[in-house]
Amino acid sequence: MPSDHQKLLDYTFRILAKKRYTAYEMRKKMEQYLNRRHIVDEALIIGVLDRLLELKYLDDEQYTEDYVSTRIKLKPRGKFMLTKELKSKGISGEMLEKAFQKSPIDEDKIALQSLERKENQWNNLSHSQKKEKAFRFLATRGFNTDTIYKIVNERYNTVC
Numbered sequence: 621m622p623s624d625h626q627k628l629l630d631y632t633f634r635i636l637a638k639k640r641y642t643a644y645e646m647r648k649k650m651e652q653y654l655n656r657r658h659i660v661d662e663a664l665i666i667g668v669l670d671r672l673l674e675l676k677y678l679d680d681e682q683y684t685e686d687y688v689s690t691r692i693k694l695k696p697r698g699k700f701m702l703t704k705e706l707k708s709k710g711i712s713g714e715m716l717e718k719a720f721q722k723s724p725i726d727e728d729k730i731a732l733q734s735l736e737r738k739e740n741q742w743n744n745l746s747h748s749q750k751k752e753k754a755f756r757f758l759a760t761r762g763f764n765t766d767t768i769y770k771i772v773n774e775r776y777n778t779v780c
Contacts, residue, residue, distance in 0.1 A: 624659060624661065624664055625664055625667060625668065628650060628653065628654070628664060628665075628668050629668050629671065631650070631653050632646060632649070632650065632668060632672060632677075633677075635649060636672075636677055640683055640686075641678065641683075642678070642680050642683055642709045642710050642711060643669060643672075643673065643678050643680055643710065644680075644709060644710020644711075645709055645710060646669065646672065646678055647665060647669060647710075650665050650668060650669070651665065680710075680711060680715060681715055681718065681719075683711075684706060684711050684715050684716065684718070684719040685718075685719045685722055685723065687702075687705075687706060687719075688702060688706075688719045688720065688722075688723045688725075689723045691705075692723065692725060692730065696730045696731075696733065696734045696761070697730075697761050697762045697763075698725075698727055698730070698731070698758075698761055698762035698763035698764060698767070699720065699725050699727060699762070699764070700762040700763070700764065701761055701762020701763075702716075702725075702762065703716055703762075704762065706719075727763055727764055727767045728767055728770065728771060730763075731758050731761075731763045731767050731768065731771045732771050732774075732775070734757075734758070734761060735754055735757065735758060735771060735775060738754075738757055739754070742754075747776065750776065751772055751776050754771075754772050754775065754776070755768055755772055758771065758772070
């Protein structure tokens with residue numbers, strides 16, 4: 621019969637086969653797994669985490685870099701929103717800064733592209749309603765307020 625360590629390791633391999641996780645997220649997953657089985661063993665979690673890190677199945681730095689570059693391309697967000705998302709995944713501020721240095725974010729360009737794609741849905745709105753929608757749209761995607769004002773003013777050619 622497999623030991624608790626082996627069962628937990630097998631569980632982590634199964635879930636890592638489906639999706640990438642940060643060390644923080646994996647720790648939470650392992651805690652949930654052990655709680656369902658009424659096992660409380662911090663040393664077991666640490667041992668499995670160390671093994672996953674050793675095998676390079678968990679690499680928060682690489683995860684952060686990949687997340688930022690992919691997110692910019694597929695679902696554009698501002699630096700604030702990316703920071704918030706990654707911090708909720710247990711990524712440190714230092715690691716975030718490294719990732720932002722490797723994949724610089726041109727918020728103006730990203731915000732303008734996002735807005736241009738969304739604008740077609742607002743054709744029947746008045747000029748002022750379009751401005752309001754644009755401001756809210758960019759704000760909910762985590763763009764800096766300076767960037768939002770700049771893009772909205774350029775796009776709608778009036779002062780907010």
